[in-house]
Amino acid sequence: MRTIRLRTVHPVLWAGWAALAAGAVLCVVGWYGVSGERFAERQLPYLASCTIPGAALIISGAVLLAHGRSSVAAARVEELYGLLVAAGPAEADASGQAALAPLAVGRELLTVPGGTLYHRADCPLVAGKAEAVPVDPGLVASGELGPCPVCEPAEETG
Incomplete structure (x- = not known):
């Protein structure tokens, strides 16, 4: 062609x-x-x-x-x-929508100092970064940290 x-x-x-x-x-x-x-x-x-x-x-x-x-x-x-x-499309479910595998499934939450988002530990945005630290639950509850749109950790915390 x-x-x-x-x-x-x-x-x-x-x-x-x-x-x-x-x-x-x-x-x-x-x-x-x-x-x-x-x-x-x-x-x-x-x-x-x-x-x-x-x-x-x-x-x-x-x-x-x-x-x-x-x-x-x-x-x-x-x-x-x-x-x-x-x-062609990936595997489709009953509704005809392509089933997307989640990018990250870990339960541990991490953030980067000075960042505004919290991530799952296996999120591609923080995986392998030495400066990533565990999330303080108080920052998440106060709204200072938002969920990462890539790994979507809000489902487990909310």
Whole structure:
């Protein structure tokens, strides 16, 4: 799926770069021609034949590059979506919702000094941190420490 879509995008990107280069060359030629003429009526042909088409090619090239890059991004999103759909949902319960395993199930509660949350001891946010200390139940009861939204220890304390 990805290779087919990206092969059609590359010509758009190449066309954009080619248009930008051609426009830059035309603008330089127009500037060189205008700079060699003293009178305005002799400068107009260079403006009409080189500079204006060069500016139009630069704008066209920028549009083609933007379109090509958005197509590449869209192809990548489609590929990721295809991978996500191919993976399928996890085990589903009777209601059709995917059953999520809890991240942490320990009973011991920890906090980090100066922190505002309390965690289960096996919560990924505090696991392995030497500075984590046991929670004072008075801080939890007073509301100074809130439950961690990752490991959700509030179910056991409430």
